[in-house]
Amino acid sequence: MNVVLFGATGMVGQGALRECLLDPEVSRVLTVGRRATGERHEKLRELVVPDVADLSAVESDLSGFDVCLFCLGVSSAGMAEDRYTRLTYDLTLAVATTLARLNPGMTFIYVSGMSTDSSERGRVMWARVKGKTENALLRLPFRAAYMFRPGGIVPLHGITSRTTWTRVLLALTRPLHRPLHALLPNYVTTTEDLGRAMIAVARNGYDKPVLETPDINSVGRRTG
Numbered sequence: 001m002n003v004v005l006f007g008a009t010g011m012v013g014q015g016a017l018r019e020c021l022l023d024p025e026v027s028r029v030l031t032v033g034r035r036a037t038g039e040r041h042e043k044l045r046e047l048v049v050p051d052v053a054d055l056s057a058v059e060s061d062l063s064g065f066d067v068c069l070f071c072l073g074v075s076s077a078g079m080a081e082d083r084y085t086r087l088t089y090d091l092t093l094a095v096a097t098t099l100a101r102l103n104p105g106m107t108f109i110y111v112s113g114m115s116t117d118s119s120e121r122g123r124v125m126w127a128r129v130k131g132k133t134e135n136a137l138l139r140l141p142f143r144a145a146y147m148f149r150p151g152g153i154v155p156l157h158g159i160t161s162r163t164t165w166t167r168v169l170l171a172l173t174r175p176l177h178r179p180l181h182a183l184l185p186n187y188v189t190t191t192e193d194l195g196r197a198m199i200a201v202a203r204n205g206y207d208k209p210v211l212e213t214p215d216i217n218s219v220g221r222r223t224g
Contacts, residue, residue, distance in 0.1 A: 001203060002064060004030045006052065006095060007071035008037045012111050012150075014159045015191025016069045016198055017044075023199055030061070033072075053094045063102045067202040070095065070110045076126035084126060089133045100140045107144045107202045110137055111194075114151035114187070114213060138209055146201050147210045152188040159191050186214050193220030 003020050007013035008031040020026045021041050031037055032047045032055075039046075047061055052072065055062060070092060076084045092110065099106055112134055117127035120135065134147045197220035201211065206219070 001026050001066050001199075002028050002030075003067045003069060003199075003202075004032060004062065004065045004099070005069045005071065006032050007073065007111075008046075009033060009035055010071055010073070011155055011159055011191060012073070012153065012194060013069075013071035015155070015157075015195040016071055017195075018157060018159070019192065019195030019199055020069075025203065026199065030065070032058075032062075053091045055095065055098050059098065059102060062099060065099070065103050065106060067199075068096075068099050068103075068106060068108045069198050069202070070108065073111065073113075076129075081125050081129070085129050085132075088126075088129050089136070092133050093136055096137055096140055096142075100142055104141060105143045107146070107205075108137060108140070108142045109146050109148060109198050109202055110134065111148045111150070111198075114149050116147075116149055118210075134210070144205060145209065146206060148194070148198065148216060149210060149212050150189050150194055150216055151186075151213045153194065154188060154190045156190050156192045186212075189213050189216050189220065193217055196220040196223045199223070 003026055005013060005016055008017045017031065017037065017039065020029045021043055029044050030047060032049060033052060034049065036046045036048055047058060049058060074087050096108060112130050115127055116134060117124065117131040118135065120128050120132045122128055137145050194216055197216045200219050200223045
């Protein structure tokens, strides 16, 4: 299985990359982003681009992939809706439309978030935009597309967030990470289970297009 991964330097992307490199059924991984991960592995190639929304100059590098793991995302805190829409909906659809054209047999997995609003009409801005993004992705001509909606995410194996406030919060709550994961399986997952679940669903499919935290944990732990 050949995987192209967007957002490999973020917390979720780091977890996805780790599991891809460990999985013997993943033959090669291409990361695409504005900065390199710094990882070294025989299966890994990194593609650094100035603008992820414009892949026209690197399209020749993006063919021949079975799976896209799209782990890019930004916080909506303090952000106007038009800007958040550009960085969430517009960017994601620009990438996905290009990949659907180049790899019509691809499975596309998008990391969204718990409480995403599929109706696109709710009062919470980020949830509406995420819902609009999910709905648009599900209409694209991929072989399959799956929306992952994790809630709380516990980072494992030295993985960290690039967002300062998230790093601080995770550091302050570190003693609670494993108890929360055990006690709240419907709301909390780990970078390991999330990464494993994405690979397993890309490989085997799933019986519904939207996976909430209990689905993610069930699949991730089953493949561990």
